[in-house]
Every structure is written in C-alpha cells, then in structure tokens.
Amino acid sequence: MLAIEAKNLRRTYSSRTGFLRPRRTVTEAVRGVSFEVARGELFGLLGPNGAGKSTTIKMLNTLLLPTSGTARVLGHDVASDPVAVRRRIGYVFGGDRGLYDRLSALDNLRYFAELYGVEPRDQRRRIAELLDLVGLTGREKERVEGYSRGMRQRLHIARGLLHKPDVLFLDEPSIGVDPVAARDLRRTVADLRTGGTTVLLTTHYMAEADELCDRIAVIAGGTIQALGTPDRLKSRVQERDILEIEAYGAADEHLDRIRELPGVRGVAAEERGSRQAVMVQTERGADLHSRVLAALDGIRIGRVVTREPTLEDAYIAIVEESESGADRGPGAAAADRSEEVVA
Amino acid sequence: MTTMTTVPRILRLTVVGVRTHVSYMSRSPLEITFAVLVPLVYATLAVYLFRAADDPDRLLTAAVGAGLMGIWSSVLFGSGGAVQNQRWLGTLETLVSSPTPLPLVLLPITLATAVIGTYAMGATVIWGTVLFDVPLDFAHPVLFLVAVPVCVLSLGMMGLLLAATFVLLRNANALANPLDAPVWLLSGMLVPITVLPDWTRPVSWALPTTWGSRAVHAATSGGPSAGEVLAPMAVALALGLFYALIAVLVLGRVERRARAAATLSLA
Numbered sequence: 089m090l091a092i093e094a095k096n097l098r099r100t101y102s103s104r105t106g107f108l109r110p111r112r113t114v115t116e117a118v119r120g121v122s123f124e125v126a127r128g129e130l131f132g133l134l135g136p137n138g139a140g141k142s143t144t145i146k147m148l149n150t151l152l153l154p155t156s157g158t159a160r161v162l163g164h165d166v167a168s169d170p171v172a173v174r175r176r177i178g179y180v181f182g183g184d185r186g187l188y189d190r191l192s193a194l195d196n197l198r199y200f201a202e203l204y205g206v207e208p209r210d211q212r213r214r215i216a217e218l219l220d221l222v223g224l225t226g227r228e229k230e231r232v233e234g235y236s237r238g239m240r241q242r243l244h245i246a247r248g249l250l251h252k253p254d255v256l257f258l259d260e261p262s263i264g265v266d267p268v269a270a271r272d273l274r275r276t277v278a279d280l281r282t283g284g285t286t287v288l289l290t291t292h293y294m295a296e297a298d299e300l301c302d303r304i305a306v307i308a309g310g311t312i313q314a315l316g317t318p319d320r321l322k323s324r325v326q327e328r329d330i331l332e333i334e335a336y337g338a339a340d341e342h343l344d345r346i347r348e349l350p351g352v353r354g355v356a357a358e359e360r361g362s363r364q365a366v367m368v369q370t371e372r373g374a375d376l377h378s379r380v381l382a383a384l385d386g387i388r389i390g391r392v393v394t395r396e397p398t399l400e401d402a403y404i405a406i407v408e409e410s411e412s413g414a415d416r417g418p419g420a421a422a423a424d425r426s427e428e429v430v431a
Numbered sequence: 432m433t434t435m436t437t438v439p440r441i442l443r444l445t446v447v448g449v450r451t452h453v454s455y456m457s458r459s460p461l462e463i464t465f466a467v468l469v470p471l472v473y474a475t476l477a478v479y480l481f482r483a484a485d486d487p488d489r490l491l492t493a494a495v496g497a498g499l500m501g502i503w504s505s506v507l508f509g510s511g512g513a514v515q516n517q518r519w520l521g522t523l524e525t526l527v528s529s530p531t532p533l534p535l536v537l538l539p540i541t542l543a544t545a546v547i548g549t550y551a552m553g554a555t556v557i558w559g560t561v562l563f564d565v566p567l568d569f570a571h572p573v574l575f576l577v578a579v580p581v582c583v584l585s586l587g588m589m590g591l592l593l594a595a596t597f598v599l600l601r602n603a604n605a606l607a608n609p610l611d612a613p614v615w616l617l618s619g620m621l622v623p624i625t626v627l628p629d630w631t632r633p634v635s636w637a638l639p640t641t642w643g644s645r646a647v648h649a650a651t652s653g654g655p656s657a658g659e660v661l662a663p664m665a666v667a668l669a670l671g672l673f674y675a676l677i678a679v680l681v682l683g684r685v686e687r688r689a690r691a692a693a694t695l696s697l698a
Contacts, residue, residue: 186524186525188520203529
C-alpha cells in the first residue's frame with residue numbers, strides 16, 4: 089500500500105472584497121497535482137513561494153478540502169475519512185507559532201499527547217524519549233516563550249511525533265533556524281526515515297533536500313514541473329556549466345542583458361547580505377566569461393567561479409522554464425492565476 | 432495508539448485540557464486583571480445600590496451576583512472567541528489535525544473560560560467582606576460550593592454552543608458585547624427575574640445561566656430546603672448538556688466548512 093497517493097488534486101481559493109459592488113476573486117493555488125509516495129520514503133516538495141506546496145500538504149493532512157481530485161494517505165481518503173488519516177499522520181510546520189508559549193514544553197507535550205490519543209501509561213516515557221530525541225531534556229520545564237526559534241522548532245517536531253505517526257508532513261521545518269540547529273534537524277529527519285517513517289518535506293533549502301530526499305517533486309504555478317531523484321533532477325542541467333559571480337548592485341536590466349546572450353540557458357540572482365550571487369547557466373563549453381562580465385559593466389564584481397551544476401541549479405532551471413512556459417501560455421502564469429468576477 | 436472514544440478517555444482529555452487552558456489563561460496578567468476588575472466594579476455598584484434601597488440583608492447576594500456576572504462575561508468573551516483565539520495563536524491547525532473530534536477539543540477551552548470566571552466570584556466575595564463588611568452567612572455553605580462548579584460546568588457547556596455559532600458568524604466579537612448585559616439581566620444574576628416583564632420569562636427559562644444563578648443564590652440566601660438549590664442545579668446541567676449537544680451537531684458542519692473555506696489558519 090502506498091503511503092501517499094495524490095491524483096489530479098486541485099484547490100482554488102475565493103475571496104470577496106467591496107460592499108456595494110462586491111467582487112469575488114478566485115485564485116487557483118494547485119492545478120492538478122499527482123504523485124505517489126511509497127512507505128518509508130522521504131519525499132521532497134520544492135517550489136517558490138506561492139507555488140502551492142503548503143496548500144498541497146494541507147490537503148493531504150486533512151486541513152483543506154480539495155476542490156477536485158482525490159488523495160489517500162495509507163489508503164484513507166483525506167476528504168471523506170479525515171479522522172482515520174489524522175490518527176496515522178503527524179504535521180509539523182516552521183515558524184514561531186503553534187505552541188502555547190506561556191506554558192512549559194512539558195505542559196505542551198502532555199496536552200497534545202492527550203489530544204493525539206497517546207495511552208496515559210505510555211505518555212511519560214514517550215515524552216521523555218522525544219525530549220531526548222530533539223535535545224530538549226533539562227529544558228522541558230521552562231516556558232516556551234523563553235525558547236529560541238530552533239528550540240521551538242524542535243519542540244514542534246516532538247509534538248508531531250508523540251503518537252508515532254506512520255507519515256510525517258514537515259512544512260518548511262528549517263525556516264529561520266540557525267545552521268547548527270538545521271543540521272541537527274536534518275539528522276533527526278534522516279533518523280526518522282531510517283526508523284521507517286514516511287516523510288513528506290517541503291523546504292527552500294536545496295542542500296537539505298539533496299541530502300535527505302529519496303525523490304523530489306518541483307512544483308511551480310500550482311503544477312508539478314519535475315519529479316525524480318535528486319541525481320535525476322541534476323542530470324537535467326548536466327550539459328550546462330554554472331558561472332557564479334559575486335556582484336554588488338546587479339539590477340534586473342543587468343540580468344536581462346545576460347539572459348539575451350547566445351549560449352545562456354538561465355540566470356538567477358540571490359541576495360547574500362550586501363552582495364549578490366549571480367548564477368549564470370551556460371551551455372557546456374561555451375566560454376562566456378568575458379561577455380557576461382561585459383553585461384555587468386558598471387557594477388562592482390567580486391569572485392568569479394565556474395562550477396558543476398547542483399540541485400539548486402536544476403531547481404532554478406526547472407522553475408525558470410515553467411515561468412517562461414507560463415508566460416507563453418495565455419494567462420497561465422502564477423501571477424495571473426487569479427480571476428475576478430462580479431459577485 | 433488507541434482512539435479517543437471511551438468515557439474515561441474523554442474525561443481525562445477534558446481534565447487535562449481544562450488544566451492546560453486554565454494555566455495558560457491564568458498566566459496572562461492582563462486577562463486576569465480584566466476578569467477580576469470588571470466584576471469588582473459591578474460588586475461595588477451593587478452593594479451601594481442594595482444599601483441605598485435599605486436592603487442590607489442582601490449584600491452577600493449582591494457580591495455573589497456580581498461574581499456570576501463575571502463568570503458569564505468570561506464565558507461569553509472567552510468561549511465566543513475560543514476558535515479565533517486559537518487561530519491567532521497558530522494552534523488551531525495542530526488542534527484540528529489531531530484525531531480528537533473538534534467538540535472534544537473545544538469543550539475544555541470553553542470550560543476553562545468558565546473556570547477563569549470563578550476568579551471573579553472569589554474576588555467579589557472577598558471584596559465585599561473586606562471592604563464592605565458583608566457577612567459570609569451562606570444559607571447552605573456546602574451546597575454553595577457545589578452550586579458554583581455546577582454553574583461553571585453548565586455555562587462552559589453553553590460556551591461550546593457560543594464557540595460553534597460565533598465561528599460561523601462574521602464579526603462575532605461585535606455580537607458578544609450586546610449579549611453581555613441582557614443575559615445577566617434575564618438570568619436574574621443581580622435582580623430577580625420576577626421584576627422583569629412577563630414576556631421575558633420564556634427567554635430566561637431557556638438560559639442555563641438563569642438556573643445556575645438561581646441555584647447559587649438559593650445556596651447563598653435561600654430558604655432551609657436543599658431542594659431549592661438542587662432542583663435548579665439539575666435544570667442548569669440538563670440545559671447545558673442540551674446546548675452542548677446542539678454545539679456538537681453545529682461543529683461537525685463548522686469543521687467541514689472551515690476545511691472548504693480555508694479559514695483554519697491566518698495565512
């Protein structure tokens with residue numbers, strides 16, 4: 089039996105604005121997502137903000153009803169049999185919220201242990217095990233409001249594991265967590281998978297996805313753009329070279345100029361404090377060093393390196409391809425996925 | 432792991448839930464100040480009114496009545512806003528994604544708001560004794576200590592219906608304000624309902640607050656018969672249970688609607 093089975097899932101949101109002339113805005117967040125996750129697999133769902141990752145997770149963990157399509161978790165339908173699904177799943181999301189912060193970690197865990205139906209005689213042992221697993225032993229009697237973000241995140245994970253779920257949904261668990269805490273978190277997730285828990289992980293951190301995931305689906309514009317093992321996704325950009333340039337003040341016009349150069353397959357810029365990392369994907373062997381630097385004429389340039397493509401480069405290529413494909417299609421871009429109707 | 436269906440399990444969940452939420456609410460100095468301060472103002476006004484009316488024998492009734500008003504206010508605003516408060520805390524999604532049915536998740540929260548209201552009862556009685564020399568001559572002291580928790584329980588169960596209906600209505604907070612004073616007036620918390628027009632009587636009878644406050648007042652200053660306390664207590668409990676059952680039916684729809692309308696989180 090599959091752990092997760094999503095078939096053509098769709099989800100639209102509608103909102104109303106205005107009083108005298110009400111307008112209803114309909115936004116398609118997920119537009120026909122299908123995938124399967126085997127038991128014990130660690131499956132990654134990657135995508136830019138607003139791509140539909142969280143909406144997909146929330147349909148699978150019964151918090152949202154799909155507008156159409158079906159999904160089953162361990163054979164239970166998420167729309168018609170939510171309680172059976174909830175008994176078998178854990179849900180952990182990133183960020184500061186979702187805990188009773190005026191209470192201690194122990195009080196939080198005791199309460200959620202009751203809600204998740206952990207046998208009273210097992211609670212003390214289970215809570216102690218989990219506090220140990222997430223490294224909060226000794227701090228469990230302190231109020232959560234005094235916890236760092238990383239500690240809160242670890243407490244969230246302990247909460248999500250109280251009832252030993254067969255399937256764990258991790259929605260951006262490492263967001264805002266420092267590198268050491270993020271490494272510990274990755275180790276915890278890897279251990280869970282080794283223990284047989286199926287994990288569905290969404291993250292913005294490609295290194296995290298590359299290290300942990302058996303398979304990855306890249307979602308953009310509400311649809312899955314690519315699905316495969318990290319190596320398979322990377323192979324999509326294997327015929328490319330990556331030129332990484334440290335720049336100070338590269339604007340959109342500079343990136344557009346690079347994009348127009350023959351032999352360039354994609355350009356992305358990432359803010360890194362006061363500088364930017366401009367990543368240029370070129371055809372393998374095309375020596376575009378000087379022409380790329382000429383396109384950045386007028387701004388300060390730091391280190392320039394040519395390197396092998398990573399999962400991040402594959403991800404950027406997939407998302408850019410989907411965006412350019414959507415631009416070509418009539419009104420299909422993510423930004424254009426809303427329509428207004430007079431209610 | 433077993434499911435949450437058996438009676439001992441439900442009782443345990445309720446006790447742990449009430450303890451958790453009472454602890455949580457009690458650790459907000461602002462919430463506790465408001466829960467206690469407003470009834471103290473009511474108690475002060477009531478004591479002066481009763482004294483001015485040459486009715487000094489009923490000063491304890493005034494203090495207890497102000498305490499009942501405090502319990503009602505706590506239930507009205509706390510339970511009415513229970514779902515919204517959990518949404519603001521970001522805990523609503525974790526609560527809903529648990530295998531426990533939504534009414535059993537919310538009942539401990541609404542009961543906790545009623546328990547928090549008892550701070551007001553304690554405060555108004557102590558305030559009356561210390562400041563106005565109100566004698567603590569309860570007609571049935573033991574029954575008083577039973578009647579108050581029963582009143583809390585029935586109001587907490589009624590709070591579940593408030594939580595269920597308020598979540599369906601937009602601007603529920605605006606609705607809570609105008610419900611505050613009419614309900615304590617119609618329930619005879621401070622003045623007997625016999626002084627109100629006859630047409631209000633059926634409304635009063637339908638409110639568990641009426642029977643709860645009748646039981647508490649009878650234990651405070653009623654006649655010698657214990658039945659005067661026990662009978663309204665039973666009616667209060669039965670009405671509370673009735674409203675809680677309606678709430679269970681409503682909440683089934685509320686949850687499905689929230690899943691359809693994506694209103695479980697703020698995002």
